[in-house]
Amino acid sequence: MLMSGEVRKRSCLLAGVVLLTLFMGCTVPSKEEKIYQSAIKKIKERQFPQAIRLLSTLGNYKNGASLTAKLRYIMNGDYIAVEGWSAAAVKADGTVWDKGTNADALNSSGWKGVSALSIRAGYLLALKDDGSLVTTCPWTVQELEQSQVTSTNALSSVVRELPNFQFVKEVHADYPSSIIAVLQDGTVKAADPYLAEDSVSALPSWKNIVAVAGIQDTIYGLKAGGTVEATGTNPNVYAVKDWQHIIAIDGNGIIVGLKDDGTVVAAGENRFGEANVSGWTDIIAIAAGETHTVGLKRDGTVVSVGDNSFGQRDVEKWTDIVAIAAGYYNTLGLKKDGTLVIAGDSSASGVPTADVSDASGLLVPFMDVN
Numbered sequence: 001m002l003m004s005g006e007v008r009k010r011s012c013l014l015a016g017v018v019l020l021t022l023f024m025g026c027t028v029p030s031k032e033e034k035i036y037q038s039a040i041k042k043i044k045e046r047q048f049p050q051a052i053r054l055l056s057t058l059g060n061y062k063n064g065a066s067l068t069a070k071l072r073y074i075m076n077g078d079y080i081a082v083e084g085w086s087a088a089a090v091k092a093d094g095t096v097w098d099k100g101t102n103a104d105a106l107n108s109s110g111w112k113g114v115s116a117l118s119i120r121a122g123y124l125l126a127l128k129d130d131g132s133l134v135t136t137c138p139w140t141v142q143e144l145e146q147s148q149v150t151s152t153n154a155l156s157s158v159v160r161e162l163p164n165f166q167f168v169k170e171v172h173a174d175y176p177s178s179i180i181a182v183l184q185d186g187t188v189k190a191a192d193p194y195l196a197e198d199s200v201s202a203l204p205s206w207k208n209i210v211a212v213a214g215i216q217d218t219i220y221g222l223k224a225g226g227t228v229e230a231t232g233t234n235p236n237v238y239a240v241k242d243w244q245h246i247i248a249i250d251g252n253g254i255i256v257g258l259k260d261d262g263t264v265v266a267a268g269e270n271r272f273g274e275a276n277v278s279g280w281t282d283i284i285a286i287a288a289g290e291t292h293t294v295g296l297k298r299d300g301t302v303v304s305v306g307d308n309s310f311g312q313r314d315v316e317k318w319t320d321i322v323a324i325a326a327g328y329y330n331t332l333g334l335k336k337d338g339t340l341v342i343a344g345d346s347s348a349s350g351v352p353t354a355d356v357s358d359a360s361g362l363l364v365p366f367m368d369v370n
Contacts, residue, residue: 032061039067040369046298048075048284052247053260056224067367072210074365075248075258075285076170077296077323078116078127082332082342085351086119089340090363097362098124100354105136118173119327125175131167131184137176144176154193161191172212172251180212180219188212188221195219195232202231213251213288215268222249226260239267252288252326264295274306289326296324302333312344322364329353338362 029037035054042051048071055071058064079090088098094113101108102122111134116127123137137159144156155176162179165171168189170182178192186208190200194217203219206229211222218232226245230237236255243265248258254268254275262282266275272291280303285296292306292313300320304313310329318341323334330344330353340356347353 032058036062036064039064043067043071043367043369046284047262048298049247049258049260049262053245056226056260067369070365070367072248073115074323074367076116076211077285077287077325077334078118078170079363079365080323080325080332080334080340081117081119081124082325082330082354083119083327084122084329085346085349085354086122086124087330087332087340087342087354087356088117088119088124089334089359090114090117091361092338092363093361094129094363096124096126097359099356099359100351101136104138106138108136116171118171118175120174120177123175125171125173125179127168127171131169133162133165133168133171133173133179133181135162135175139176157193158191165189165191170211172214174214178214180214182209182212182221186210186224188219190214190219192217199231211249213249213255215251215253215255220249220251220255222246222257228257236267248286250286250288253290254288254293256286256288256293258283258286262298266293272307276305285324287324287326287331289331290328292326292331294324294326294331296321300336302331304331310344310346310348314343318343332356334362334364336364338364 039051039054052071055064055068081088086100091097096108096111096114113129114126115129118125125135141156141160147153158176165181167184168181169184172180180190188203188206188209206221208224209221210224213220215234218234221229228240228243230240243257245260246257247260250256254266256266264277264280264283266277268275274293280295282297283295284298287294295303302315302318304315312331315331318333320336321333322336325332329346330342333341340359342356345353
């Protein structure tokens with residue numbers, strides 16, 4: 001049967017709509033979307049370094065920048081800390097669990113909104129969500145200035161500067177000896193009485209910094225593009241100038257870098273074999289102790305190199321680990337159930353190892369990409 005002109009017109013219009021709908025449903029994803037989806041897949045597989053490598057090519061596409069920031073936070077693991085005889089961790093509600101802190105330490109029980117921690121000589125320093133820093137160290141500027149000990153007196157400049165650290169995004173602290181911080185604008189601020197003047201003057205030129213580390217009188221800054229800035233007198237300054245594709249750094253006795261393919265590089269004296277990391281693969285986080293280095297693998301197990309005089313490397317049986325921290329005597333691990341494990345014996349310091357058995361309800365950051 002022949003159709004009238006009006007019917008034919010309506011039929012053609014309907015066919016066009018159907019074809020357009022089919023075409024839109026089969027639209028080929030853009031290059032950016034393909035990379036983004038590949039990154040999401042890597043995140044689900046806990047291949048965090050490789051995910052950052054992909055996301056770094058996307059600029060402001062979708063939520064790539066926020067995903068990268070969250071990945072860096074998870075991998076840095078600054079929500080747990082161990083040093084000497086002390087251990088601490090951020091709880092899921094933003095408060096702090098700690099053990100082994102000094103008897104004269106100020107109370108941290110009233111702290112809220114904490115996102116990162118460091119420990120020095122039994123004192124805590126915490127980064128809060130608002131970008132400010134707080135500490136349990138009770139020393140005042142006046143007390144330190146009155147000290148007849150030159151090295152103690154020098155710390156007054158660091159304590160005086162503490163309130164001026166605002167808009168902090170990431171911090172590496174040895175408080176009250178030093179504070180090195182990445183600010184929210186990607187610049188670096190430092191307070192260290194033993195940092196040479198030319199090193200301090202070099203910091204304003206550093207831009208797009210995402211992480212920092214410090215060893216003695218040297219500061220390292222990781223740039224978003226995967227290279228490392230360095231200033232100071234440590235010979236490692238020259239070693240890191242050639243580093244590329246770095247996504248995380250940590251430093252103590254040596255400087256260690258995690259690459260975006262899950263391998264690790266290190267520079268330093270290597271007196272105890274703590275820099276022997278060249279064979280590591282599938283690493284998603286690193287931690288540098290004074291004489292040992294620890295790596296977290298994506299399957300939740302832990303590898304280590306270096307000195308084991310105190311049992312600080314007895315981590316080979318650990319499983320389900322999501323974050324690591326390393327000190328002089330110990331290695332600390334956060335498990336995915338929000339509890340802690342610790343290796344090493346600090347009794348040589350005169351104080352027993354921190355008991356972490358009652359730690360619970362701790363912060364376990366995760367990536368929700370479903």
